[in-house]
Amino acid sequence: MLIAQISDCHIRSGPSPFDKLVDSSETLKQVVSHLLSNKAQPDVLLATGDLTESGTDEEYVELLDLLSPLDLPILPIPGNHDEYSKFENSLERYLPKELPNSHCSYVNDDFPIRLIGLDTSLPGRHDGDFDDERFEWLEEKLVSDSEKPTLLFTHFPPFASGIHFMDISGLKNSERLCSLIEKNPQIKLVVSGHLHRPIATMIGSSVASVCPSTSHQLGLELNPEYGSLVDEPPGYQLHRWDGHRFTTHTATVWEGKTFDLSSWISEVNQQSSRGTGFPKK
Numbered sequence: 001m002l003i004a005q006i007s008d009c010h011i012r013s014g015p016s017p018f019d020k021l022v023d024s025s026e027t028l029k030q031v032v033s034h035l036l037s038n039k040a041q042p043d044v045l046l047a048t049g050d051l052t053e054s055g056t057d058e059e060y061v062e063l064l065d066l067l068s069p070l071d072l073p074i075l076p077i078p079g080n081h082d083e084y085s086k087f088e089n090s091l092e093r094y095l096p097k098e099l100p101n102s103h104c105s106y107v108n109d110d111f112p113i114r115l116i117g118l119d120t121s122l123p124g125r126h127d128g129d130f131d132d133e134r135f136e137w138l139e140e141k142l143v144s145d146s147e148k149p150t151l152l153f154t155h156f157p158p159f160a161s162g163i164h165f166m167d168i169s170g171l172k173n174s175e176r177l178c179s180l181i182e183k184n185p186q187i188k189l190v191v192s193g194h195l196h197r198p199i200a201t202m203i204g205s206s207v208a209s210v211c212p213s214t215s216h217q218l219g220l221e222l223n224p225e226y227g228s229l230v231d232e233p234p235g236y237q238l239h240r241w242d243g244h245r246f247t248t249h250t251a252t253v254w255e256g257k258t259f260d261l262s263s264w265i266s267e268v269n270q271q272s273s274r275g276t277g278f279p280k281k
Contacts, residue, residue: 001112003151003239004035004042004072007193008050008213010081011066013058018229024053024215027234027253028066031214034253035236036069042238043111045072048193048211049079049121049155051087060090077117078104079155079194080126100137107141109148113188113241116141118154120171128156130173135180142184150187151239151246157192157210161199164224170194178203189239189246198235198250209248211237 010024018024035042047067052059067074074094078087088095088104096106104119118138120128142150156171158178171177181187182204190208196218199210212235219228233254240247271278 001241002040002042003044003046003113003115003241005046005048005153005191005211005237005239006031006214007048007155007211007236008079008196008215009047009063010050010053010213010215011059011063012053013056013062014054016053018216021229021231022216025062025066028063028214030253031234031236032066032069034251038238042072044108044115045070045074046115046117046153046191047074047076048153048191049077050081050193051076051079052083053081055081055083055086057086057090060086064090073110075108075115075117075153077119077153077155078121080121080128082121084121084123100133103134103137105134105137109145112149112243114145114148114150114186116150116152118152120154120156120177127169128171130158130171130177135173135176138177139180142180142186146184146186148186149241150184152181152187152190152206154190154192156194157199157208158190159201159203159208161195161197161210162222163195163197163218163227164222165227166195166218181206188241189248191237191239196229198237200248207246207248209237209239211235212250212252 009028076091106117108115120130158174160167185205187206193211195210196213198212201208214234216229217232219230221227233252235252238249
């Protein structure tokens with residue numbers, strides 16, 4: 001199974017200081033085109049929050065138009081830049097009919113991997129919270145099927161990244177979420193966004209991965225006194241499940257040179273089928 005992930009698209013409907021750095025609509029268009037060009041097409045797309053800059057109706061219309069070429073299931077969750085009611089109304093076609101009263105969390109069991117979307121965003125705030133209500137919801141869902149391999153997708157990473165200003169303004173009660181993940185080894189992968197960089201760590205036996213932004217990236221600043229935005233290329237991730245484990249690939253979208261290896265790959269395949277190994281010539 002192949003699962004694509006996009007995050008932090010920040011589609012804008014009005015002027016922004018970020019316009020000098022990047023056109024977020026253009027970069028999402030490039031990401032969609034890159035996804036469509038892949039020889040191996042994903043089975044589903046996870047969209048892990050901050051899909052718009054301000055959560056306006058106009059931004060969601062633009063977002064849906066940019067995603068419309070993709071002919072695959074899309075599972076979105078909101079981030080701190082989204083507005084929940086408009087998010088839910090605009091993306092209704094992609095969401096289940098029944099959602100919790102105060103957050104957009106849900107389970108999808110249509111695939112060999114169980115996909116659980118956890119919404120920890122809060123109205124009117126840029127920080128999130130894994131509060132009692134969300135804890136009880138997620139715990140109940142995990143207990144209901146503790147055998148099926150599971151991927152948990154959410155906006156805020158539940159760990160400290162070392163990008164200090166993002167860590168201190170991120171997810172409250174993240175330790176409680178980590179503890180719940182550690183107690184449920186059926187969670188094979190935890191994916192998130194928010195940090196605008198590809199980052200990976202471990203939570204118990206689960207890999208935790210952060211997806212780069214389809215728009216701008218955060219500079220790799222691990223000194224707590226500094227921070228920056230950079231025009232590194234837009235990106236997305238592909239999470240490949242082979243029946244035993246996930247392998248995550250980070251795709252960078254840029255117009256660079258390529259060199260076709262098709263003839264050499266054909267030779268490698270032939271050598272492999274002959275069982276002779278790969279001696280140096």
